[in-house]
Amino acid sequence: METSTSETETALVAALRAGEPAAYERLVREYGGRILAVCERLLFNREDARDAVQETFLSAFRSLESFDGRSQFATWLHRIAVNASLMKLRTKRRHPEQSIDDLLPTFQSDGHRSDPGSRWTNSAGEISERRETQQLIREKIEGLPESYRNVLILRDIEELDTETVAEMLELSPGAVKVRLHRARQALRTLLEPIFGGASK
Amino acid sequence: MTCHDALDFLDDYLDGNLPWGQRIAFGLHLGLCRPCRDYLDGYRKTIEASRKALSEQAVTSCQQLPDEMVQAILAARSQVPHTDRRD
Numbered sequence: 001m002e003t004s005t006s007e008t009e010t011a012l013v014a015a016l017r018a019g020e021p022a023a024y025e026r027l028v029r030e031y032g033g034r035i036l037a038v039c040e041r042l043l044f045n046r047e048d049a050r051d052a053v054q055e056t057f058l059s060a061f062r063s064l065e066s067f068d069g070r071s072q073f074a075t076w077l078h079r080i081a082v083n084a085s086l087m088k089l090r091t092k093r094r095h096p097e098q099s100i101d102d103l104l105p106t107f108q109s110d111g112h113r114s115d116p117g118s119r120w121t122n123s124a125g126e127i128s129e130r131r132e133t134q135q136l137i138r139e140k141i142e143g144l145p146e147s148y149r150n151v152l153i154l155r156d157i158e159e160l161d162t163e164t165v166a167e168m169l170e171l172s173p174g175a176v177k178v179r180l181h182r183a184r185q186a187l188r189t190l191l192e193p194i195f196g197g198a199s200k
Numbered sequence: 201m202t203c204h205d206a207l208d209f210l211d212d213y214l215d216g217n218l219p220w221g222q223r224i225a226f227g228l229h230l231g232l233c234r235p236c237r238d239y240l241d242g243y244r245k246t247i248e249a250s251r252k253a254l255s256e257q258a259v260t261s262c263q264q265l266p267d268e269m270v271q272a273i274l275a276a277r278s279q280v281p282h283t284d285r286r287d
């Protein structure tokens with residue numbers, strides 16, 4: 001993986017800054033698919049994702065001057081897409097969030113597990129190979145309370161580091177870690193019926 | 201270490217960030233505790249499965265932006281003030 005902007009990217013950025021229409025089109029065509037995937041992951045809604053993609057590119061066009069070339073151009077664009085999606089989520093936020101507590105493991109007073117759960121005999125690859133199962137898993141992720149779901153997606157799927165996620169969500173790094181841990185536990189509980197074929 | 205304590209160490213363990221003393225204690229607990237081993241296994245699979253379910257190929261049928269979206273973005277771009285434009 002390259003850590004800084006490649007020559008092709010540098011040339012593209014220069015052409016964009018010069019306002020060459022062909023460069024804009026190249027940018028949108030080259031990165032559009034990936035950006036759409038990012039927005040769909042965070043928004044779970046095609047229409048909203050399309051809006052966020054448009055907002056991502058317009059925002060990138062506006063702030064081209066602020067791209068300093070220290071990070072990869074793709075990384076810079078990726079962050080703009082995440083921020084555009086989060087912004088979209090903020091405008092849509094409706095009811096207060098459900099508590100996640102019921103989905104967390106419980107313990108006896110001596111600290112031992114009160115419900116050992118079932119063993120997951122299949123590998124993640126075997127289980128998530130089928131399209132229907134992937135859809136089911138996406139629905140479970142979508143069902144997580146938004147503040148947990150966002151942290152899980154940003155950390156585990158978008159692979160942003162704790163500090164970056166903290167900044168994007170205006171949380172402390174500690175709070176990001178706690179939410180990620182709880183989100184993974186809750187999702188594990190939700191996936192148990194899919195994976196946990198074997199009984200205890 | 202109890203199962204409850206072990207749970208708190210999971211993420212640091214998976215990230216390889218557990219100080220060695222805690223790592224040993226955690227490993228000892230896992231060695232003796234089947235439910236925690238199963239829990240860790242499912243926890244790992246949860247992360248892996250969510251990555252697969254939300255991978256690029258899984259969420260988008262097309263790797264490319266539909267043409268009408270490209271055109272819409274480029275059209276909207278002409279509304280964005282830029283130094284190369286004359287109004």
Ligand SMILES: [Zn+2]
Nearest residue numbers: 202203233236
């Ligand atoms: Zn245990």
